[in-house]
Amino acid sequence: MQVYKRIIPCLDVQNGRTVKGIQFESIRDAGDPVQLAKFYAEQGADELVLLDISATNEERATFIPIVEAVAAQVNIPFTVGGGISSVEAARNLLRSGADKISVNSSAVKRPELISELAEAFGNQCVVVAIDIRKVESGWTVHTHGGKQDTGIDALKWAEDAVLRGAGELLITSMDGDGTKKGFALDFYQEIEQLVSVPIIASGGAGTIEHFEELFSKTGITGGLAASIFHFSEISIPELKKGLSKKVRIRN
Secondary structure (H helix, E strand, O other): OOHHHHHHEEEEEEEEEEEEOOOOOEEEEOOOHHHHHHHHHHHOOOOOOOOEEOOOOOOOOOOOOHHHHHHHHHHOEEEEEOOOOOOHHHHHHHHOOOOOOEEEEHHHOHHHHHHHHHHHHOOEEEEEEEEEEEEOOOOEEOOOOOOEEEEEEEHHHHHHHHHHOOEEEEEOOOOOOOOOOOOOOHHEEEEEEOOOOOEEEOOOOOOOOHHHHHHHHOOOEEEEOOHHHHHOOOHHHHHHHHOOOOEOOOO
C-alpha cells in the first residue's frame, strides 16, 4: 500500500510568538502562531507541529492557551512539544486539543516516560523528537533546545525510543536547521532501515527539489519546514503542485 507523503509546517513558539533561527540560534520573529496555524491549515498543510522552544530551559509547562486557540482554528492533526515531562502534562495538552505530544529532552533524561505515555494514550499519540548533529563517529543527540550534546548515538536512541513505545519520530538535523541546503538524506536513509514507525524529517528544507529528494530517495513520510513557509519563500500549494507529479501527496 502506498503511503501519502505529508507536508508539515513547524511553529517554534517563544513568548507567545512564532520564531525561527538558524542552527537553533539567531532567533527572529515570524508572526502569531494561531494565525499562522489557521493559514497553513487553509493552504493545505497535512499536519502541524507546535514546539514551545524555551519551555524545557525555563523549566515550565507548555503553552496551553495557544494550544486551545489553535485547536479552535484548525481541522488538521497537530503535535505539541516542549517541556512535557509527565503523563499529566501530556494529558492536559491532549485535552486542550492536541492530537499528539512530542517529547525530547525529558525522554532522554528519563526514557521510561515514553513507555508511560504510550501506555496512557497509545503509541499513535507519542512522538519522540530527536535533535542531531553530525560528529566524527556519526550523529549525536542534543537536548535543551540543542544546547546540550548528550554524546548519545542518535541511531541507537531512535531504536530505543521506538522499542519503548514511540509511534513516530521527529528528527531534526541541527546542522541543516535554517540553512536551506537540503535534508540530511544520509541519516534518514540509515534510520529508516532500523525502525518501522513513521519519521518526520526536519532541518534544511529550502526548495521544492529538497522535498522531492527526501521523498524519492528515502522512505520518510513527513517533510517539515518552517522559514520557507513563514517568510513566504514557498507556499504550501506551490510545493504540493511541484511535488504532485513525482510523489504521492494529498492535494
